[in-house]
Amino acid sequence: MKNRILTGIKPTGYAHIGNYLGAIKPAIELSNNEDFDCFYFIADYHALTTLSNRQEMIEYTYNIACTWLACGLDPNKVIFYKQSDIPEDFELNWILCNVTPKGLMNRAHAYKAFTERNEKEGLDKDNGVNMGLYNYPILMASDIILFGANYVPVGLDQKQHIEIARDIVNYFNNKYGNVFILPKEYIQEDTCTLVGLDGRKMSKSYGNTIQLFSTEDQLRKTINKIVTDSKMPGEPKNLDCTINKIYKLFATTEQSKDFDKKLLNGLSWGEAKKELFEVMNEYIKPMREKFNYYQNHKEEVDKILAEGAEKARKVAKEYLQKTRHAIGADL
Ligand code: TRP
Numbered sequence: 001m002k003n004r005i006l007t008g009i010k011p012t013g014y015a016h017i018g019n020y021l022g023a024i025k026p027a028i029e030l031s032n033n034e035d036f037d038c039f040y041f042i043a044d045y046h047a048l049t050t051l052s053n054r055q056e057m058i059e060y061t062y063n064i065a066c067t068w069l070a071c072g073l074d075p076n077k078v079i080f081y082k083q084s085d086i087p088e089d090f091e092l093n094w095i096l097c098n099v100t101p102k103g104l105m106n107r108a109h110a111y112k113a114f115t116e117r118n119e120k121e122g123l124d125k126d127n128g129v130n131m132g133l134y135n136y137p138i139l140m141a142s143d144i145i146l147f148g149a150n151y152v153p154v155g156l157d158q159k160q161h162i163e164i165a166r167d168i169v170n171y172f173n174n175k176y177g178n179v180f181i182l183p184k185e186y187i188q189e190d191t192c193t194l195v196g197l198d199g200r201k202m203s204k205s206y207g208n209t210i211q212l213f214s215t216e217d218q219l220r221k222t223i224n225k226i227v228t229d230s231k232m233p234g235e236p237k238n239l240d241c242t243i244n245k246i247y248k249l250f251a252t253t254e255q256s257k258d259f260d261k262k263l264l265n266g267l268s269w270g271e272a273k274k275e276l277f278e279v280m281n282e283y284i285k286p287m288r289e290k291f292n293y294y295q296n297h298k299e300e301v302d303k304i305l306a307e308g309a310e311k312a313r314k315v316a317k318e319y320l321q322k323t324r325h326a327i328g329a330d331l
Helices: 017-031 054-070 087-097 102-106 109-120 131-145 156-176 189-193 216-224 242-250 253-264 269-296 298-327
Strands: 003-009 036-042 078-082 151-154 184-187
Touching (some): 003 017, 017 036, 017 242, 087 131, 102 109, 156 184, 242 253, 242 269, 269 298
Parallel strands (some): 003 036, 003 151, 036 078
């Protein structure tokens, strides 16, 4: 049997180059490997802990869908769908709630961080916490278990969620027999090293990201915001600078060597930014064209997601049926 790979992305903002290099690109490479069977989905119901606006939800959902397609996801190779189109997920979620100890949720990082912040500020521990946030890890376990996934590619910040999913599998299997497969996280370590505009890790929460698909003009403007030191034109630049780090991610080895030389020879920061724009834009341009195509042909995106959901539900129904059988709800 092929190994099954599954991962979800929340539609909570516009995709940035950190998402692309750290998650999307490697996931697409995995999907081109014949040994794997891939399920990639848009975790729109998980986004409800952050979003509460119809227009934003629609905008970000299409943004993520068009991004994956533009970056080369082939819907004939990957089962690509939207979480909210899979009702079986939410039925399984309820069943899983009944084998999940409340204490396990109390220890989940996101919830714990929230309550600790409240306590520090002298507020009630659960101030502003809704049950969506609290139960978030159980829905995530359900997303994974419903398709019998073996590996879940995620960033380091999601590792605990996969451990929780494994715990939930064990609780269920101990009660009802060996029904579910134990999933494993598949961590891409280098996800963590990508730097943002200010030199810190690139992250939506720091507001230091470079959006993957903006207009050329916006890309140029964003690159101009990269923080540099105050070295003058003519002075040698440190090769460890943010501009060079980002440059290397998009350049060929030859371009990289050449750029190193220029920096050491005193290329001005203004020129360096121009060259960074050129190399990034060249890389992104063909994908941007596809992205814009899908943004202007949303009916095609709808169709791809609907077909993906249909394929996904076939698998989901089998697993749910096994679960219903195990608990005695399949009369
Ligand atoms: N929680 C994940 C994130 O914030 C998104 C997600 C939801 C997910 N369900 C999933 C990832 C299932 C992997 C598998 O990035």
